[in-house]
Amino acid sequence: MSRVLRGLFLAMTASMRERQLCSGACRCRPITDWVRGISAGSIKSTSKMSHEREPRHRPGGSSASVRAPRGACNKEKRLECPVCEKQFALRSQLETHLRTHTGGKPFECAVCKQKFTVSGSLRRHLRVHTGENPFECPVCKTKFNRNENLEVHLRTHTGEKPFECTVCRQRFTQSGSLRTHLRTHTGEKPFECTVCRQRFTQSGSLRTHLRIHTGEKPFECSVCKMKFTVSGSLRTHLRTHTGEKPFECTVCKKKFNESGDLRKHLRIHTGEKPFECTVCRQKFSDSGNFRRHLRTHTGEKPFECTVCKKKFNERSNLKKHLRIHTGEKPYECV
Incomplete structure (x- = not known):
């Protein structure tokens, strides 16, 4: 050559x-x-x-x-x-x-043997092993292992959103976020589960979904050792130990440990009932109540007693039934 x-x-x-x-x-x-x-x-x-x-x-x-x-x-x-x-x-x-x-990849990591096309990619990869973060934010001093990550981070301080959706004009700080967003307009779901063929708009959503099939729960609570499939579930769970309730209702100041609980609560103030039964047109503010109602039309009884195989349309009814078998009497006359 x-x-x-x-x-x-x-x-x-x-x-x-x-x-x-x-x-x-x-x-x-x-x-x-x-x-x-x-x-x-x-x-x-x-x-x-x-x-x-x-x-x-x-x-x-x-x-x-x-x-x-x-x-x-x-x-x-x-x-x-x-x-x-x-x-x-x-x-x-x-x-x-x-x-x-x-397809030549002449640059090999001495630690994990991963190979790269260019030496610069290997140098960046090595920071994963060394923990080196040479790029520091001048505003908040957060450090990053790649200059590109620092550039994206700086937009959280400047408010810059250079990537605009041509359909709805929504703007984004990262090009990847825009690409993902565009799929909400196109309906494209390029990431397919090889087990059940369910498709997803984001690769991260597919990775999380695959844990349903593998049973993997990589996020462990350091207090009680309970494990979770997604990091968000672990963060929410940790609040049961800390008592933290970061989501506050702006109307009545009631606080919640989950954003979803706050959203449901706000409907008490707004009167919003976004879940409508297509059979009888009854509306519900809570998706759980809506699902339970649908079973009155479908006859579905997904909760089965493991002792006598009797089925119920609500979990609470199954719990009551199980006391027949266990003899439990939790309510005491005072």
């Missing part, structure tokens, strides 16, 4: 000047001939001619050799990918680009 490149550079350096001086008597040939027969991983220049290393001729027939002045063909020094014809100014740029065609 390096010998090919040296030859190409020699040919290109002199090509412009030589075309001006060449009388036609020398053995010029197209650069495409020069690289013909080289494998798909080779490199060619967009310079039009190359000259073989033979005595060059001045106009008038002199056989004295001619040397092109340094820099005479800077405009001609473009290296072209033989696969897709994309052009590059530097050999190193082309060599890196060629790996997108060959």
Whole structure:
């Protein structure tokens, strides 16, 4: 590869000047001939001619050799990918680009053996192992392992949202957030579960869903060791230990440990009932009450007694029934 490149550079350096001086008597040939027969991983220049290393001729027939002045063909020094014809100014740029065609990943992490196409990607990856965060926010001093992550973070301080949806004009701080949002307009769900074929708009949603099938619960409470499928469930659970209730009703100042509970509570003040039965048109403020109501129409009884197999349409009715088998009498006369 390096010998090919040296030859190409020699040919290109002199090509412009030589075309001006060449009388036609020398053995010029197209650069495409020069690289013909080289494998798909080779490199060619967009310079039009190359000259073989033979005595060059001045106009008038002199056989004295001619040397092109340094820099005479800077405009001609473009290296072209033989696969897709994309052009590059530097050999190193082309060599890196060629790996997108060959799949070459010569840079390997010594810790986890993951491989990378370019050395810069390996350097960034190594920070995962070292914990290095060299990029610091000048406002809040939060540190990041990648400059791109710092740039995105800075928008939380500036309020900048450079990515705009062309459909509804909603703006976003990250291009990825815009791409995900656009799927709400297109209906696209590119991430499919290989087990049940359910599809999702976000890769993160698919990863979370897969835990239903695998039973994985990677988020563990440090207090009681209870495990959860998603990090949000763990955060909510931790409030049962801390007593924190960060969600406050602006009307009556009642506080809640979950945002969903606050949303449901607010409907008491607004009178909103967003859940409507398609059979009898009865409306409900709570989705749980709505689901229970639907069972009066469908006859569904999803709660089954493990002792006698009797079924119930509500969990509370099953709990009451189980006391027949256990003999439990939780209510005492005072």
